[in-house]
Amino acid sequence: xxxxxxxxxxxxxxxxxxxxxxxxxxxxxxxxxxxxxxxxxxxxxxxxxxxxxxxxxxxxxxxxxxxxxxxxxxxxxxxxxxxxxxxxxxxxxxxxxxxxxxxxxxxxxxxxxxxxxxxxxxxxxxxxxxxxxxxxxxxxxxxxxxxxxxxxxxxxxxxxxxxxxxxxxxxxxxxxxxxxxxxxxxxxxxxxxxxxxxxxxxxxxxxxxxxxxxxxxxxxxxxxxxxxxxxxxxxxxxxxxxxxxxxx
Amino acid sequence: xxxxxxxxxxxxxxxxxxxxxxxxxxxxxxxxxxxxxxxxxxxxxxxxxxxxxxxxxxxxxxxxxxxxxxxxxxxxxxxxxxxxxxxxxxxxxxxxxxxxxxxxxxxxxxxxxxxxxxxxxxxxxxxxxxxxxxxxxxxxxxxxxxxxxxxxxxxxxxxxxxxxxxxxxxxxxxxxxxxxxxxxxxxxxxxxxxxxxxxxxxxxxxxxxxxxxxxxxxxxxxxxxxxxxxxxxxxxxxxxxxxxxxxxxxxxxxxxxxxxxxxxxxxxxxxxxxxxxxxxxxxxxxxxxxxxxxxxxxxxxxxxxxxxxxxxxxxxxxxxxx
Numbered sequence: 001x002x003x004x005x006x007x008x009x010x011x012x013x014x015x016x017x018x019x020x021x022x023x024x025x026x027x028x029x030x031x032x033x034x035x036x037x038x039x040x041x042x043x044x045x046x047x048x049x050x051x052x053x054x055x056x057x058x059x060x061x062x063x064x065x066x067x068x069x070x071x072x073x074x075x076x077x078x079x080x081x082x083x084x085x086x087x088x089x090x091x092x093x094x095x096x097x098x099x100x101x102x103x104x105x106x107x108x109x110x111x112x113x114x115x116x117x118x119x120x121x122x123x124x125x126x127x128x129x130x131x132x133x134x135x136x137x138x139x140x141x142x143x144x145x146x147x148x149x150x151x152x153x154x155x156x157x158x159x160x161x162x163x164x165x166x167x168x169x170x171x172x173x174x175x176x177x178x179x180x181x182x183x184x185x186x187x188x189x190x191x192x193x194x195x196x197x198x199x200x201x202x203x204x205x206x207x208x209x210x211x212x213x214x215x216x217x218x219x220x221x222x223x224x225x226x227x228x229x230x231x232x233x234x235x236x237x238x239x240x241x242x243x244x245x246x247x248x
Numbered sequence: 249x250x251x252x253x254x255x256x257x258x259x260x261x262x263x264x265x266x267x268x269x270x271x272x273x274x275x276x277x278x279x280x281x282x283x284x285x286x287x288x289x290x291x292x293x294x295x296x297x298x299x300x301x302x303x304x305x306x307x308x309x310x311x312x313x314x315x316x317x318x319x320x321x322x323x324x325x326x327x328x329x330x331x332x333x334x335x336x337x338x339x340x341x342x343x344x345x346x347x348x349x350x351x352x353x354x355x356x357x358x359x360x361x362x363x364x365x366x367x368x369x370x371x372x373x374x375x376x377x378x379x380x381x382x383x384x385x386x387x388x389x390x391x392x393x394x395x396x397x398x399x400x401x402x403x404x405x406x407x408x409x410x411x412x413x414x415x416x417x418x419x420x421x422x423x424x425x426x427x428x429x430x431x432x433x434x435x436x437x438x439x440x441x442x443x444x445x446x447x448x449x450x451x452x453x454x455x456x457x458x459x460x461x462x463x464x465x466x467x468x469x470x471x472x473x474x475x476x477x478x479x480x481x482x483x484x485x486x487x488x489x490x491x492x493x494x495x496x497x498x499x500x501x502x503x504x505x506x507x508x509x510x511x512x513x514x515x516x517x518x519x520x521x522x523x524x525x526x527x528x529x530x531x532x533x534x535x536x537x538x539x540x541x542x543x544x545x546x547x548x549x550x551x552x553x554x555x556x557x558x559x560x561x562x563x564x565x566x567x568x569x570x
Contacts, residue, residue, distance in 0.1 A: 013497055013517050017384040037498050118382045123362050127350030136429040139347040157343045158445035160437030166430045181485050211359030215375055215388040226540050231549030234557045238565050245527045247506040
Protein backbone atom coordinates (compact mmCIF):
# COMPACT_ATOMS: atom_id res chain seq x y z
CA UNK A 1 0.00 0.00 0.00
CA UNK A 2 1.24 3.47 -0.91
CA UNK A 3 0.35 6.08 1.70
CA UNK A 4 0.62 9.85 1.36
CA UNK A 5 0.53 11.84 4.62
CA UNK A 6 -0.14 15.57 4.32
CA UNK A 7 1.81 17.54 6.90
CA UNK A 8 0.97 21.06 7.97
CA UNK A 9 3.69 23.17 9.62
CA UNK A 10 2.05 25.08 12.49
CA UNK A 11 2.92 27.05 15.63
CA UNK A 12 3.23 24.91 18.76
CA UNK A 13 -0.01 24.80 20.78
CA UNK A 14 1.54 26.93 23.57
CA UNK A 15 2.58 29.74 21.18
CA UNK A 16 1.64 33.30 21.88
CA UNK A 17 -0.42 34.47 18.94
CA UNK A 18 0.45 37.95 17.67
CA UNK A 19 0.31 39.74 14.36
CA UNK A 20 2.56 42.17 12.54
CA UNK A 21 2.52 44.45 9.44
CA UNK A 22 -0.71 46.21 10.46
CA UNK A 23 -2.16 42.93 11.71
CA UNK A 24 -1.92 41.40 8.24
CA UNK A 25 0.61 38.66 9.05
CA UNK A 26 1.16 36.12 11.80
CA UNK A 27 4.18 37.11 13.87
CA UNK A 28 6.55 34.13 13.72
CA UNK A 29 9.10 35.82 15.96
CA UNK A 30 10.11 33.41 18.72
CA UNK A 31 7.51 30.85 17.64
CA UNK A 32 8.34 27.16 17.66
CA UNK A 33 6.84 25.27 14.69
CA UNK A 34 5.71 21.66 14.89
CA UNK A 35 3.86 19.00 12.91
CA UNK A 36 0.16 19.88 13.12
CA UNK A 37 -1.15 17.77 16.05
CA UNK A 38 -3.98 16.24 13.98
CA UNK A 39 -1.42 15.26 11.31
CA UNK A 40 0.71 13.60 13.98
CA UNK A 41 -2.12 11.19 14.75
CA UNK A 42 -2.52 10.14 11.13
CA UNK A 43 1.24 9.89 10.58
CA UNK A 44 1.42 7.50 13.53
CA UNK A 45 -1.43 5.48 12.02
CA UNK A 46 0.52 5.35 8.76
CA UNK A 47 3.51 3.94 10.70
CA UNK A 48 1.21 1.28 12.12
CA UNK A 49 0.18 0.25 8.59
CA UNK A 50 3.82 0.21 7.51
CA UNK A 51 4.92 -1.99 10.39
CA UNK A 52 1.93 -4.34 10.61
CA UNK A 53 0.75 -4.65 7.00
CA UNK A 54 3.56 -3.29 4.84
CA UNK A 55 3.29 0.15 3.30
CA UNK A 56 5.46 2.96 2.04
CA UNK A 57 4.91 6.42 3.47
CA UNK A 58 5.49 9.67 1.62
CA UNK A 59 5.00 12.90 3.54
CA UNK A 60 4.14 16.11 1.74
CA UNK A 61 3.96 19.75 2.73
CA UNK A 62 2.97 22.83 0.77
CA UNK A 63 5.26 25.58 1.99
CA UNK A 64 8.52 27.45 1.63
CA UNK A 65 11.94 26.18 2.72
CA UNK A 66 11.27 27.10 6.36
CA UNK A 67 8.94 24.09 6.68
CA UNK A 68 11.68 21.54 5.90
CA UNK A 69 12.63 20.84 9.56
CA UNK A 70 9.00 19.78 10.11
CA UNK A 71 9.19 17.39 7.13
CA UNK A 72 12.53 16.05 8.42
CA UNK A 73 10.84 15.36 11.76
CA UNK A 74 8.19 13.31 9.94
CA UNK A 75 10.99 11.40 8.20
CA UNK A 76 12.67 10.85 11.58
CA UNK A 77 9.42 9.38 12.90
CA UNK A 78 9.59 6.88 10.06
CA UNK A 79 8.24 8.16 6.75
CA UNK A 80 10.24 6.94 3.74
CA UNK A 81 10.47 10.08 1.66
CA UNK A 82 9.21 13.64 1.57
CA UNK A 83 7.92 16.09 -1.00
CA UNK A 84 7.73 19.84 -0.52
CA UNK A 85 5.65 21.91 -2.93
CA UNK A 86 7.61 25.12 -3.08
CA UNK A 87 5.01 27.84 -2.49
CA UNK A 88 3.31 29.76 0.30
CA UNK A 89 0.22 28.00 1.66
CA UNK A 90 -2.16 30.94 1.70
CA UNK A 91 -5.53 29.46 0.74
CA UNK A 92 -6.97 26.03 1.53
CA UNK A 93 -8.30 25.42 -1.99
CA UNK A 94 -4.89 26.37 -3.44
CA UNK A 95 -3.17 23.92 -1.08
CA UNK A 96 -5.65 21.16 -2.02
CA UNK A 97 -4.90 21.73 -5.73
CA UNK A 98 -1.15 21.41 -5.08
CA UNK A 99 -1.63 18.24 -3.05
CA UNK A 100 -3.90 16.78 -5.73
CA UNK A 101 -1.11 17.19 -8.27
CA UNK A 102 1.33 15.35 -5.99
CA UNK A 103 -1.28 12.65 -5.35
CA UNK A 104 -1.97 12.11 -9.07
CA UNK A 105 1.73 11.76 -9.83
CA UNK A 106 2.33 9.31 -6.98
CA UNK A 107 -0.75 7.11 -7.38
CA UNK A 108 -1.36 6.63 -3.65
CA UNK A 109 -3.92 4.20 -2.26
CA UNK A 110 -4.50 6.02 0.99
CA UNK A 111 -4.10 9.73 1.68
CA UNK A 112 -4.06 10.78 5.33
CA UNK A 113 -4.35 14.31 6.64
CA UNK A 114 -5.36 15.88 9.92
CA UNK A 115 -8.97 17.09 9.85
CA UNK A 116 -7.75 20.69 10.18
CA UNK A 117 -4.64 22.70 10.94
CA UNK A 118 -4.43 24.42 14.31
CA UNK A 119 -3.37 27.75 12.76
CA UNK A 120 -5.90 28.68 10.06
CA UNK A 121 -8.40 25.98 11.11
CA UNK A 122 -9.88 25.91 7.62
CA UNK A 123 -10.80 22.22 7.83
CA UNK A 124 -11.14 22.12 4.07
CA UNK A 125 -7.98 20.66 2.55
CA UNK A 126 -8.76 16.92 3.00
CA UNK A 127 -12.30 17.23 1.60
CA UNK A 128 -11.30 19.39 -1.33
CA UNK A 129 -8.39 17.07 -2.11
CA UNK A 130 -10.73 14.06 -2.18
CA UNK A 131 -13.21 15.97 -4.32
CA UNK A 132 -10.58 17.04 -6.88
CA UNK A 133 -9.28 13.46 -7.12
CA UNK A 134 -12.79 11.94 -7.04
CA UNK A 135 -11.66 9.64 -4.20
CA UNK A 136 -13.76 8.52 -1.27
CA UNK A 137 -13.50 10.77 1.77
CA UNK A 138 -14.04 10.36 5.51
CA UNK A 139 -13.86 13.40 7.77
CA UNK A 140 -13.24 13.50 11.54
CA UNK A 141 -12.07 9.90 11.24
CA UNK A 142 -11.40 8.16 14.58
CA UNK A 143 -10.55 4.63 13.40
CA UNK A 144 -9.40 3.09 10.13
CA UNK A 145 -8.54 -0.46 9.07
CA UNK A 146 -7.56 -1.59 5.58
CA UNK A 147 -7.90 -5.16 4.28
CA UNK A 148 -6.83 -5.44 0.65
CA UNK A 149 -8.96 -2.88 -1.11
CA UNK A 150 -11.63 -2.73 1.62
CA UNK A 151 -11.70 -0.09 4.30
CA UNK A 152 -13.64 -0.11 7.54
CA UNK A 153 -13.55 3.08 9.52
CA UNK A 154 -15.49 5.25 11.90
CA UNK A 155 -16.04 8.94 12.13
CA UNK A 156 -17.10 11.18 14.97
CA UNK A 157 -20.62 12.55 14.69
CA UNK A 158 -22.42 14.89 17.08
CA UNK A 159 -23.03 12.72 20.13
CA UNK A 160 -21.51 9.48 18.92
CA UNK A 161 -19.89 7.76 16.00
CA UNK A 162 -20.77 6.35 12.61
CA UNK A 163 -19.27 3.13 11.27
CA UNK A 164 -18.33 3.24 7.62
CA UNK A 165 -17.15 0.92 4.87
CA UNK A 166 -15.69 1.88 1.49
CA UNK A 167 -13.01 0.99 -1.02
CA UNK A 168 -9.59 2.47 -1.65
CA UNK A 169 -8.47 4.97 -2.87
CA UNK A 170 -9.49 7.06 0.09
CA UNK A 171 -8.70 10.42 1.68
CA UNK A 172 -9.03 10.74 5.45
CA UNK A 173 -9.32 13.85 7.60
CA UNK A 174 -8.22 12.31 10.89
CA UNK A 175 -8.01 13.17 14.55
CA UNK A 176 -7.26 11.54 17.91
CA UNK A 177 -8.67 8.03 17.87
CA UNK A 178 -6.96 6.81 14.69
CA UNK A 179 -4.24 6.27 17.28
CA UNK A 180 -4.17 7.23 20.95
CA UNK A 181 -2.14 10.07 22.40
CA UNK A 182 0.16 7.65 24.22
CA UNK A 183 1.06 5.97 20.92
CA UNK A 184 2.39 9.15 19.32
CA UNK A 185 6.07 8.86 18.53
CA UNK A 186 9.00 11.03 19.38
CA UNK A 187 11.86 10.63 16.91
CA UNK A 188 14.84 8.76 18.36
CA UNK A 189 18.49 9.48 17.55
CA UNK A 190 18.68 6.71 14.97
CA UNK A 191 15.57 8.02 13.24
CA UNK A 192 16.97 11.55 13.21
CA UNK A 193 20.27 10.34 11.69
CA UNK A 194 18.45 8.28 9.04
CA UNK A 195 16.12 11.16 8.21
CA UNK A 196 19.07 13.22 7.01
CA UNK A 197 19.71 10.72 4.22
CA UNK A 198 16.10 10.18 3.16
CA UNK A 199 15.02 11.87 -0.07
CA UNK A 200 13.25 15.23 0.18
CA UNK A 201 12.06 16.26 -3.26
CA UNK A 202 11.13 19.83 -4.05
CA UNK A 203 8.46 20.34 -6.70
CA UNK A 204 7.17 23.61 -8.13
CA UNK A 205 3.49 24.55 -7.70
CA UNK A 206 0.83 24.32 -10.39
CA UNK A 207 -0.93 27.54 -11.21
CA UNK A 208 -4.29 28.15 -9.50
CA UNK A 209 -5.89 31.41 -8.44
CA UNK A 210 -6.43 31.57 -4.68
CA UNK A 211 -10.12 31.68 -3.74
CA UNK A 212 -9.78 33.49 -0.42
CA UNK A 213 -7.43 36.06 1.09
CA UNK A 214 -6.75 36.90 4.72
CA UNK A 215 -7.34 40.66 4.96
CA UNK A 216 -6.27 41.10 8.56
CA UNK A 217 -6.22 39.43 11.95
CA UNK A 218 -7.21 40.41 15.44
CA UNK A 219 -7.56 39.02 18.90
CA UNK A 220 -10.73 38.73 20.95
CA UNK A 221 -11.33 41.74 23.21
CA UNK A 222 -9.89 41.37 26.69
CA UNK A 223 -12.35 40.14 29.26
CA UNK A 224 -13.53 42.11 32.24
CA UNK A 225 -12.40 40.90 35.64
CA UNK A 226 -13.92 37.75 37.06
CA UNK A 227 -16.66 38.19 39.66
CA UNK A 228 -15.70 36.13 42.67
CA UNK A 229 -18.41 34.54 44.75
CA UNK A 230 -17.86 33.29 48.26
CA UNK A 231 -17.73 29.49 48.52
CA UNK A 232 -20.25 29.65 51.39
CA UNK A 233 -22.74 31.61 49.34
CA UNK A 234 -23.41 29.56 46.21
CA UNK A 235 -26.99 30.92 46.04
CA UNK A 236 -25.40 34.14 44.83
CA UNK A 237 -23.90 32.29 41.85
CA UNK A 238 -27.33 30.94 40.89
CA UNK A 239 -28.81 34.40 41.32
CA UNK A 240 -26.14 35.96 39.03
CA UNK A 241 -26.47 33.26 36.39
CA UNK A 242 -30.23 33.72 36.39
CA UNK A 243 -30.68 37.49 36.74
CA UNK A 244 -27.45 38.98 35.38
CA UNK A 245 -26.07 36.52 32.81
CA UNK A 246 -29.55 35.13 32.05
CA UNK A 247 -28.20 31.71 31.11
CA UNK A 248 -30.24 29.55 33.50
CA UNK B 249 -29.19 35.29 -8.06
CA UNK B 250 -30.08 34.16 -4.52
CA UNK B 251 -28.60 33.09 -1.20
CA UNK B 252 -28.93 29.35 -0.56
CA UNK B 253 -28.94 27.84 2.92
CA UNK B 254 -28.74 24.14 3.59
CA UNK B 255 -30.99 23.45 6.59
CA UNK B 256 -29.93 20.13 8.04
CA UNK B 257 -32.61 17.93 9.52
CA UNK B 258 -32.40 14.84 11.63
CA UNK B 259 -35.18 12.27 11.33
CA UNK B 260 -37.20 14.88 9.49
CA UNK B 261 -36.85 17.60 12.16
CA UNK B 262 -34.75 20.76 12.23
CA UNK B 263 -32.32 21.52 15.01
CA UNK B 264 -31.62 25.01 16.31
CA UNK B 265 -28.54 25.38 14.07
CA UNK B 266 -30.74 24.97 10.98
CA UNK B 267 -32.73 28.02 12.12
CA UNK B 268 -29.50 29.87 12.91
CA UNK B 269 -28.07 29.37 9.39
CA UNK B 270 -31.46 30.40 7.98
CA UNK B 271 -31.39 33.62 10.07
CA UNK B 272 -27.84 34.25 8.89
CA UNK B 273 -28.72 33.58 5.24
CA UNK B 274 -31.55 36.10 5.50
CA UNK B 275 -29.12 38.75 6.73
CA UNK B 276 -26.89 38.20 3.69
CA UNK B 277 -29.84 38.08 1.30
CA UNK B 278 -30.97 41.47 2.61
CA UNK B 279 -27.47 42.91 2.22
CA UNK B 280 -27.39 41.65 -1.37
CA UNK B 281 -31.00 42.65 -2.00
CA UNK B 282 -31.97 39.19 -3.10
CA UNK B 283 -34.02 36.16 -2.01
CA UNK B 284 -33.24 33.51 0.54
CA UNK B 285 -33.77 29.95 -0.63
CA UNK B 286 -33.53 27.12 1.89
CA UNK B 287 -32.72 23.58 0.82
CA UNK B 288 -34.04 20.68 2.88
CA UNK B 289 -33.40 16.99 2.37
CA UNK B 290 -36.07 14.56 3.57
CA UNK B 291 -37.49 17.03 6.09
CA UNK B 292 -41.17 16.64 7.00
CA UNK B 293 -42.67 19.93 8.09
CA UNK B 294 -40.66 22.86 6.73
CA UNK B 295 -43.08 25.63 7.75
CA UNK B 296 -40.85 26.82 10.63
CA UNK B 297 -38.25 28.01 8.09
CA UNK B 298 -40.67 30.73 6.98
CA UNK B 299 -40.46 32.18 10.51
CA UNK B 300 -36.78 32.89 9.94
CA UNK B 301 -36.96 34.57 6.56
CA UNK B 302 -37.00 31.83 3.90
CA UNK B 303 -38.49 33.14 0.65
CA UNK B 304 -38.43 29.77 -1.03
CA UNK B 305 -38.11 26.28 0.44
CA UNK B 306 -36.63 23.65 -1.82
CA UNK B 307 -37.60 20.15 -0.80
CA UNK B 308 -35.62 17.12 -1.84
CA UNK B 309 -37.19 13.77 -0.97
CA UNK B 310 -35.05 10.79 -1.83
CA UNK B 311 -34.84 7.44 -0.05
CA UNK B 312 -31.19 7.11 -1.00
CA UNK B 313 -30.49 10.23 1.08
CA UNK B 314 -32.17 9.04 4.28
CA UNK B 315 -28.80 8.48 5.90
CA UNK B 316 -26.28 11.29 5.56
CA UNK B 317 -23.75 10.91 2.76
CA UNK B 318 -21.40 13.86 2.36
CA UNK B 319 -20.60 13.38 -1.32
CA UNK B 320 -24.19 12.83 -2.37
CA UNK B 321 -25.47 15.73 -0.25
CA UNK B 322 -22.74 17.99 -1.67
CA UNK B 323 -23.79 17.01 -5.16
CA UNK B 324 -27.43 17.87 -4.40
CA UNK B 325 -26.36 21.29 -3.08
CA UNK B 326 -24.27 21.85 -6.20
CA UNK B 327 -27.17 21.02 -8.51
CA UNK B 328 -29.58 23.32 -6.66
CA UNK B 329 -26.97 26.10 -6.62
CA UNK B 330 -26.56 25.88 -10.37
CA UNK B 331 -30.23 25.54 -11.19
CA UNK B 332 -31.28 28.50 -9.02
CA UNK B 333 -28.14 30.60 -9.65
CA UNK B 334 -27.21 30.90 -5.98
CA UNK B 335 -24.13 33.03 -5.33
CA UNK B 336 -23.71 32.52 -1.58
CA UNK B 337 -24.18 29.11 0.04
CA UNK B 338 -24.43 28.86 3.85
CA UNK B 339 -23.84 25.59 5.71
CA UNK B 340 -23.80 24.92 9.47
CA UNK B 341 -20.84 23.63 11.49
CA UNK B 342 -22.31 20.34 12.67
CA UNK B 343 -20.18 17.24 12.14
CA UNK B 344 -22.07 16.72 8.87
CA UNK B 345 -21.86 20.40 7.87
CA UNK B 346 -18.08 20.61 8.14
CA UNK B 347 -17.82 17.26 6.33
CA UNK B 348 -19.77 18.35 3.27
CA UNK B 349 -18.93 22.07 2.94
CA UNK B 350 -15.43 21.58 1.44
CA UNK B 351 -16.93 19.16 -1.09
CA UNK B 352 -19.57 21.74 -2.06
CA UNK B 353 -16.89 24.43 -2.46
CA UNK B 354 -14.70 22.17 -4.56
CA UNK B 355 -17.64 21.10 -6.75
CA UNK B 356 -18.48 24.74 -7.42
CA UNK B 357 -14.88 26.02 -7.65
CA UNK B 358 -15.95 28.39 -4.88
CA UNK B 359 -13.95 30.00 -2.10
CA UNK B 360 -14.91 28.61 1.32
CA UNK B 361 -14.66 30.36 4.67
CA UNK B 362 -15.28 28.07 7.65
CA UNK B 363 -15.92 28.93 11.33
CA UNK B 364 -17.50 32.25 10.35
CA UNK B 365 -18.75 34.19 13.39
CA UNK B 366 -20.46 37.32 12.01
CA UNK B 367 -22.41 38.69 9.09
CA UNK B 368 -20.20 39.95 6.23
CA UNK B 369 -18.66 43.33 7.10
CA UNK B 370 -18.80 44.12 3.39
CA UNK B 371 -20.36 42.32 0.43
CA UNK B 372 -18.14 43.95 -2.22
CA UNK B 373 -15.42 42.92 -1.58
CA UNK B 374 -17.03 40.02 0.29
CA UNK B 375 -15.41 39.91 3.73
CA UNK B 376 -16.36 37.68 6.66
CA UNK B 377 -14.91 37.34 10.13
CA UNK B 378 -13.85 33.84 11.09
CA UNK B 379 -12.14 32.11 13.99
CA UNK B 380 -8.47 31.26 13.51
CA UNK B 381 -5.51 30.05 15.53
CA UNK B 382 -7.78 27.70 17.44
CA UNK B 383 -9.90 30.53 18.75
CA UNK B 384 -6.99 32.58 20.02
CA UNK B 385 -7.58 35.05 17.18
CA UNK B 386 -9.94 35.93 14.35
CA UNK B 387 -9.29 36.59 10.71
CA UNK B 388 -11.17 38.87 8.33
CA UNK B 389 -11.23 36.80 5.18
CA UNK B 390 -12.15 37.92 1.71
CA UNK B 391 -13.78 35.36 -0.55
CA UNK B 392 -12.68 36.32 -4.04
CA UNK B 393 -14.63 33.86 -6.21
CA UNK B 394 -18.02 34.53 -7.84
CA UNK B 395 -19.64 31.75 -5.79
CA UNK B 396 -19.01 31.75 -2.06
CA UNK B 397 -19.43 29.03 0.55
CA UNK B 398 -19.76 30.00 4.21
CA UNK B 399 -19.54 27.62 7.17
CA UNK B 400 -21.26 29.36 10.07
CA UNK B 401 -19.86 28.60 13.55
CA UNK B 402 -22.44 27.28 15.97
CA UNK B 403 -24.14 29.72 18.36
CA UNK B 404 -22.26 32.66 16.83
CA UNK B 405 -25.09 34.57 15.15
CA UNK B 406 -28.27 33.62 16.96
CA UNK B 407 -31.86 33.27 15.79
CA UNK B 408 -33.78 36.17 14.29
CA UNK B 409 -37.48 35.81 13.60
CA UNK B 410 -38.54 37.16 10.26
CA UNK B 411 -41.91 36.05 8.95
CA UNK B 412 -42.11 35.53 5.23
CA UNK B 413 -44.48 34.04 2.69
CA UNK B 414 -42.30 31.19 1.59
CA UNK B 415 -43.10 29.29 -1.56
CA UNK B 416 -42.26 25.61 -1.84
CA UNK B 417 -40.60 23.79 -4.67
CA UNK B 418 -39.58 20.19 -4.97
CA UNK B 419 -36.31 19.22 -6.55
CA UNK B 420 -35.04 15.87 -7.80
CA UNK B 421 -31.28 15.56 -7.93
CA UNK B 422 -29.59 13.25 -10.36
CA UNK B 423 -27.18 11.04 -8.45
CA UNK B 424 -25.09 8.07 -9.53
CA UNK B 425 -23.28 5.20 -7.79
CA UNK B 426 -20.18 7.39 -7.77
CA UNK B 427 -21.89 9.56 -5.14
CA UNK B 428 -22.35 6.61 -2.80
CA UNK B 429 -18.82 5.21 -2.47
CA UNK B 430 -19.08 5.53 1.32
CA UNK B 431 -21.55 3.24 3.12
CA UNK B 432 -22.76 3.87 6.62
CA UNK B 433 -23.12 0.53 8.38
CA UNK B 434 -24.15 1.70 11.87
CA UNK B 435 -24.58 4.77 13.99
CA UNK B 436 -23.80 4.62 17.70
CA UNK B 437 -25.03 7.44 19.89
CA UNK B 438 -25.41 7.59 23.63
CA UNK B 439 -29.17 7.73 23.96
CA UNK B 440 -30.73 10.32 26.22
CA UNK B 441 -27.51 12.25 26.81
CA UNK B 442 -27.14 15.88 25.81
CA UNK B 443 -24.27 16.18 23.33
CA UNK B 444 -21.55 18.80 23.65
CA UNK B 445 -22.39 20.00 20.14
CA UNK B 446 -26.04 20.64 20.92
CA UNK B 447 -25.75 21.72 24.54
CA UNK B 448 -26.66 25.18 25.77
CA UNK B 449 -24.83 24.39 29.01
CA UNK B 450 -21.67 22.31 29.45
CA UNK B 451 -20.33 21.08 32.79
CA UNK B 452 -16.68 20.12 32.59
CA UNK B 453 -14.34 18.43 35.05
CA UNK B 454 -10.57 18.40 35.32
CA UNK B 455 -7.78 16.67 37.17
CA UNK B 456 -8.79 18.53 40.34
CA UNK B 457 -11.54 15.91 40.73
CA UNK B 458 -8.82 13.35 41.58
CA UNK B 459 -10.34 10.30 39.90
CA UNK B 460 -13.10 8.94 37.67
CA UNK B 461 -15.02 7.70 40.71
CA UNK B 462 -15.76 11.34 41.60
CA UNK B 463 -17.68 12.15 38.41
CA UNK B 464 -21.04 11.41 39.98
CA UNK B 465 -21.49 15.01 41.11
CA UNK B 466 -20.48 16.34 37.68
CA UNK B 467 -23.13 14.16 36.08
CA UNK B 468 -25.69 15.14 38.67
CA UNK B 469 -25.00 18.85 38.17
CA UNK B 470 -25.28 18.36 34.41
CA UNK B 471 -28.55 16.53 34.83
CA UNK B 472 -30.07 19.29 36.96
CA UNK B 473 -29.03 21.88 34.36
CA UNK B 474 -29.92 19.77 31.29
CA UNK B 475 -26.26 20.12 30.38
CA UNK B 476 -23.68 18.02 28.56
CA UNK B 477 -20.63 16.71 30.44
CA UNK B 478 -17.10 17.37 29.24
CA UNK B 479 -13.54 17.11 30.52
CA UNK B 480 -10.04 18.50 30.14
CA UNK B 481 -7.34 16.83 28.06
CA UNK B 482 -5.39 15.25 30.97
CA UNK B 483 -8.60 13.61 32.18
CA UNK B 484 -9.25 11.99 28.80
CA UNK B 485 -5.55 11.05 28.40
CA UNK B 486 -5.67 9.34 31.81
CA UNK B 487 -8.71 7.41 30.62
CA UNK B 488 -10.98 8.76 33.38
CA UNK B 489 -13.46 9.91 30.75
CA UNK B 490 -13.98 9.03 27.05
CA UNK B 491 -12.13 11.03 24.37
CA UNK B 492 -15.47 12.22 23.03
CA UNK B 493 -15.73 14.42 26.16
CA UNK B 494 -12.32 16.09 25.70
CA UNK B 495 -12.78 19.80 25.01
CA UNK B 496 -9.96 22.14 24.14
CA UNK B 497 -7.68 23.09 21.29
CA UNK B 498 -7.20 19.54 20.02
CA UNK B 499 -10.50 18.27 21.38
CA UNK B 500 -14.03 19.44 20.80
CA UNK B 501 -14.74 23.15 20.58
CA UNK B 502 -17.45 24.40 22.92
CA UNK B 503 -19.71 27.31 22.00
CA UNK B 504 -22.36 26.96 24.69
CA UNK B 505 -24.22 29.72 26.49
CA UNK B 506 -22.79 28.59 29.83
CA UNK B 507 -19.58 26.65 30.52
CA UNK B 508 -18.84 25.49 34.06
CA UNK B 509 -15.26 24.36 34.70
CA UNK B 510 -14.68 22.36 37.85
CA UNK B 511 -11.13 21.52 38.94
CA UNK B 512 -9.68 22.74 35.63
CA UNK B 513 -6.73 25.12 35.94
CA UNK B 514 -7.25 26.63 32.47
CA UNK B 515 -4.20 25.85 30.33
CA UNK B 516 -4.02 28.02 27.20
CA UNK B 517 -5.00 25.04 25.02
CA UNK B 518 -8.10 24.39 27.12
CA UNK B 519 -9.18 28.03 27.10
CA UNK B 520 -8.76 28.18 23.31
CA UNK B 521 -11.30 25.42 22.89
CA UNK B 522 -13.94 26.89 25.15
CA UNK B 523 -13.64 30.64 24.73
CA UNK B 524 -16.54 30.83 22.26
CA UNK B 525 -18.79 30.02 25.19
CA UNK B 526 -20.73 33.06 26.25
CA UNK B 527 -20.57 32.81 30.06
CA UNK B 528 -17.85 30.92 31.91
CA UNK B 529 -17.85 29.82 35.54
CA UNK B 530 -14.79 28.39 37.27
CA UNK B 531 -14.60 26.48 40.53
CA UNK B 532 -11.06 25.81 41.71
CA UNK B 533 -9.13 25.62 44.99
CA UNK B 534 -6.22 27.60 43.54
CA UNK B 535 -6.98 31.34 43.29
CA UNK B 536 -3.97 31.68 40.97
CA UNK B 537 -5.40 29.21 38.41
CA UNK B 538 -5.29 30.88 34.95
CA UNK B 539 -8.96 30.07 34.43
CA UNK B 540 -9.92 32.89 36.82
CA UNK B 541 -8.57 35.37 34.25
CA UNK B 542 -10.79 33.93 31.51
CA UNK B 543 -13.97 33.39 33.53
CA UNK B 544 -16.97 35.62 34.19
CA UNK B 545 -17.78 34.13 37.59
CA UNK B 546 -15.52 32.23 39.93
CA UNK B 547 -15.60 30.42 43.24
CA UNK B 548 -12.33 29.76 45.03
CA UNK B 549 -13.08 26.60 46.92
CA UNK B 550 -13.03 22.85 47.12
CA UNK B 551 -15.21 21.32 44.40
CA UNK B 552 -16.15 18.46 46.73
CA UNK B 553 -17.77 20.97 49.08
CA UNK B 554 -19.00 23.58 46.59
CA UNK B 555 -20.55 21.42 43.87
CA UNK B 556 -22.96 19.48 46.13
CA UNK B 557 -24.16 22.83 47.53
CA UNK B 558 -24.71 24.18 44.03
CA UNK B 559 -26.68 21.07 43.09
CA UNK B 560 -28.87 21.45 46.17
CA UNK B 561 -29.50 25.18 45.58
CA UNK B 562 -30.13 24.62 41.88
CA UNK B 563 -32.74 21.98 42.66
CA UNK B 564 -34.51 24.49 44.91
CA UNK B 565 -34.21 27.14 42.22
CA UNK B 566 -35.59 24.81 39.54
CA UNK B 567 -38.46 23.80 41.80
CA UNK B 568 -39.41 27.45 42.34
CA UNK B 569 -39.05 28.38 38.69
CA UNK B 570 -40.62 25.29 37.18
